[in-house]
Amino acid sequence: MNRKTLVLPAVVGLLAPALAACGGSDGGSDGGGSIVVGTTDRFIASKDAPAPLDPAYAYDVGTWNVLRQTVQTLMVQPRGEGAPVPEAAESCGFTDNGNERYACKLRSDLKFSNGDAITAADVKFSIDRALAIKADSGVFALLSTVDTVEVKGDKEVIFHLKTADATFPYKLSTPVAGIVNPDNYEKNKLRDGFEVDGSGPYVLEGEEKDGELVRAVFTRNPNYKGALKVQNNEVDMVSYEDAEAMGAALEGGDIDVMTRSMTPEQIEKLAVADGDVDLVEMPGLEIRYLAFNTEAPTVKTKAVRQAMAQLLNRDELVSAVYGSQADPLYSLVPASITGHSNAFFNKYGDPSVAKAKGLLEEADVDTPVKLTLHYTTDHYGSATKKEFEELRRQLNGSGLFQVAIEGAPWDTFVPAERNGEYDVFGMGWFPDFPDPDSYIAPFLDKDNFLKSPYANNEIRESLIPESRGEADRLAAADSLNRIQDIVAEDVPLLPLWQGKQYVAARDDVTGVSYALNSSATLQLWELGRGVSG
Template sequence: MNRKTLVLPAVIGLLAPVLAACGGTDGGSDGGGAIAVGTTDRFIATADAPAPLDPAYAYDVGSWNILRQTVQTLMIQPRGEGEPVPEAAESCTFTDTGNERYVCKLREGLKFADGNPVTAKDVKYSIDRALAIKADSGVSALLSTIDTVEAQGEREVVFHLKTADATFPYKLSTPVAGIVNPADYDKGKLRDGFEVSGSGPYKLEAKVENDEMVSAVFTKNADYKGALTVNNDKAEIRSFKDADAMDAALQNGDIDVMSRTLTPEQIKKLSIDPGENVELIDMPGLEIRYLAFNTDAPGVKDKAVRQAMAQVVNRSELVSKVYGSQAEPLYSLVPATITGHSNSFFNEYGDPSTDKAESLLAKADVTTPVKLTLHYTTDHYGAATKQEFEVLQKQLNASGLFDVTIKGTPWDSFVPAQRKGSYEVWGMGWFPDFPDADNYLAPFLDDDNFLKSPYANSVIRNTLIPASRREPDRGSAATSLTEIQDIVAEDVPVLPLWQGKQYVAARDDITGTAYVLNSSSTLQLWELGRGVSG
């Protein structure tokens, strides 16, 4: 039968304290074999990135989708929304009033997938290793407030922080803080390839062709001890060359769930007529898209050029032409649904205006038209990315102030080039590591930021970010957070464009789809089960 679109309201987050870490409530089973989830993400080991699944390196939503299933963290993000809850830990808490000493006690009986016990020393090893390697992906910056890690006995871990960090429990829920088996991970070197050794709910078997993982098969870990209820014995993430091939596999019953990235056209079609025994699940999303700038590059080094671009870009037109109701214009790095959001870019620039942009460039003695190339990735954020950049190109060139060309590059080449500073302007997306305003600001603006941006504002780094982290009540951090966003709007090291919803499509005998994505858009395969078709 045809199923209507299932829309999950944002109010689901209000249930999080009740539902957190309770496992699947749909009562699904695994009677039909492995539950297959399709994705257009690609998992490639290259000379520049030979260790795509090492927790000390991985820093994109695709690789985190693998690690979430296999590597345990002390804390975990709950269903819906809310503060993180213990996972590998039995309990975690700040033990001082200054939020600088954080103590976790491990659950009894934790084991790695090879049967060896997990101890406090293993946690210390894993954290110290990520910090020591300091991979060029920038993921270790999530742990930058750690001063030292102390193992007390077999089960107690003490984190001594350099400065107060109310967001630290969230950071311990991210894969970079995952507990790895010291027998398989060298302390000073990344682990190449696609093997993962952890204590999570699943064991991983990677199917690899030509240095690319085309399928990740997850088998339930019988030794798993944690907060999660695992509703299936086997699951699989299968990589497809494009969204059309993934859609055909779902409609044919070759896969059970279709995840990222669906095209806008597919979402529109599925919302009207999802097909036989298929449903579209529509959830609130925290994904953002933006343009980033190498502020040392000649074409955009002058702040006036970046400001003029911010003044010309028409977000409403961009969203309307490319994404429709699936996205909303964004006027800050922080999404409108996150505590601490401010419409700083709209406050600074108002509606798009060529005259105002021309005035900005004239005052700075910038010769027009400014020649720029906007770079985007062809295969990571979906097929609509090219259309998005065509609209941006048309908007900027129509002003007469810019002469813009666009260039698309596959993800495995795009990322190394971006990190080496090869691009002046490039487009990226951000799926939050955790749902807090700090995670939309510090990763872009702090020291060792993941963009490798040369932009450095001492007030943001030395005063405002630390001040915001001192506030356990995140609403009380609004003053510092707003000031950061206002500075970003003035200096434009990044240019926010839009925020989007998240979608999955699934066969209607699959249960648990309401929770298969967490608030950071990463997969929770343990929630899925196989039930009776409606």
């Protein structure tokens, strides 16, 4: 087994140059049998979340990766990173100097997979629908700068924005901006279940069992017109209960490709073994963090949160659980993104029990502080439990905390978190797009997806709008640094680490190096069949 490391340019948000074309091939073909891809992502329709695949609701990496194959957006992130390029659109761009008017012209003969023609009115319907439904997942907030959507004829759509937003082209590349057919999606109601209708490169046919999508069959959409070059006729994505079951399926020949989430042990083993399976390492922008319900009695006092930040030893955490597969993170914005600062290291320096004790004493907080850390048992992989055991060890080892940990499956974890049942909980984040705004606004702006009670007026009213007004993201550095400094001071969230990405695949599968982009977007259209070896 061979380890192949793809080296891509550093991710620098909107500064990265756009490529001349999207898609492309690195040796695949559009023939051959179905390519079978394994994942540990679970797709469950429940009472609390009956519409997991509706673009107006979906807001996690797994469901977005289904929608990106099937629902087309006006813009798309190009192969090899860079600024977004037109996808369903023929052209898009700001038409004013203030980045407040954005116009797109649709491609000719654009159709939904059922053959219905797509018009500018369908684009307007889709955007207006997401904003009107205002789903509790919070995904609608990505479109929060939209004031009105204007249509001119069948081909032109004009977005009038409330404020300048240089990141808007990126937002039009996310599934919440996906174009849906008004015949299949009600204006003011989510579409329950696992049916998806769009104009993307594939048509979805799902296999459902007990309210869970266990197999998703993506068949090439004959009516697709866009920027992506599809390298296969069909991809089957199979959902496994855990990484061990997925790994056994790869070894047994039941799947061709293994994606997220593999265990650290699996990655280490695949990296040194020989055989007909290759491990590909790719840059990643995934982060992990602790989130606080800042109104909860146990952590309402800022000094408690600051003491946890002062005690956290990220180096030991990463070493004990993830090894070389992750790096310590000292801000919400990862190190490879323009605008990153080591705000938490600048504020707290090296871990110190004495400094943490001083913070608690100054605030008259009795010790040990008793609290529970909550985590999801199945969404980020089995290593999450070990990670929280290490966090518990560090905090309890200080003598200042008495911490318990408690895990729950994703389908019960998310509703509980949104209902404010957890005081402290662990989450991961895969960016909506590779820009610092995607690590700030979803957590700190109004209508944030965590439904956090934490609200800082300077961040919301001044700093976020200021940063979005700068098309040159380097020029936004002062605003972005100030935001990160405030987060380090108030600690509504506590960043832990940022990770790399891995895909394992049989060596007759081509395009694997492009199967994931830095935002963890699964690009199944890149996979093809080639010559083994």
